[in-house]
Amino acid sequence: MDLDKTDRKILRELLINARISITELGRKVGLSKTPVALRIKQMEEAGLITGYRAILSPIQLGLSHVTFMQIRLGDTRQQALLQFNAAVREIEEVEECYMIAGGFDYLLKVRSRDMADFRRVMAEQISALPHVSATSSFVAMEAVVEEGAIPL
Amino acid sequence: MDLDKTDRKILRELLINARISITELGRKVGLSKTPVALRIKQMEEAGLITGYRAILSPIQLGLSHVTFMQIRLGDTRQQALLQFNAAVREIEEVEECYMIAGGFDYLLKVRSRDMADFRRVMAEQISALPHVSATSSFVAMEAVVEEGAIPL
């Protein structure tokens, strides 16, 4: 699906405020309600807009502790990777997980209440993942950019 | 602010669909509209809910290439860190940036169209950041978990 300038404007507004009304959105992008509603529906149906989510404050939730973990697997055959992927998706503290080309196999971003909570997650959840042979952890001291803008 | 079970239920629903109506939300959590609307407003005012955003598909946007970069600074005095932080926030391709305790100074997640686009971002933007002394990049081969659930 290709996007014109108006589509991009609409997306930018929906990234700022997903609950904006069609009326106000139309006003902001310089169109009437009808085409705005149509464009949004088309972008939803094209799978470009996959949903709308509330954004919560990690600090207010007491979940400001972020740790990145490098994980190396002892077995990197397809079957082992699939088992690892499936298992890691079950850990709710794992906010992100990428398979990496290079020196290690996976990079995980783990969110927890504090260091003690992270140690619990690591001991109870991460260590139990299949085929893990080594891990190293890097604790975030400061979040400089948490949710960067999307380059539209 | 402390959350009871109902608040958590509301948050879970708003994480799934931020555009759900108060009526339906009330039905899902087993309350009438009035207290649901009140609780949402309170959570917004407490800064717990910071906003509502559309979720876009990186693949449909042609932005599925993810690279993590370790960055070491030559100068790690407070002034230099502040300059780096301010500059990195201006790069829209930087989706996340954390200051790290340990072997390197910053970890960046960079989103781009493809490898060629990443090289452009690195050459034009990342290299221009102040006080950078060394970088190493790790290309993601597969996104196993992109937006994990929040442990409420």
Added chain:
DNA sequence: CCTGAAAAATTATTCGC
């Protein structure tokens, strides 16, 4: 702290142009 309900305002949807 919740329910239920009514009125007023706003929004979404539909359709002819």
Added chain:
DNA sequence: GCGAATAATTTTTCAGG
């Protein structure tokens, strides 16, 4: 893509448990 009419929702308010 516009603009108007129709239909659906939301917000606000209030009496009562």
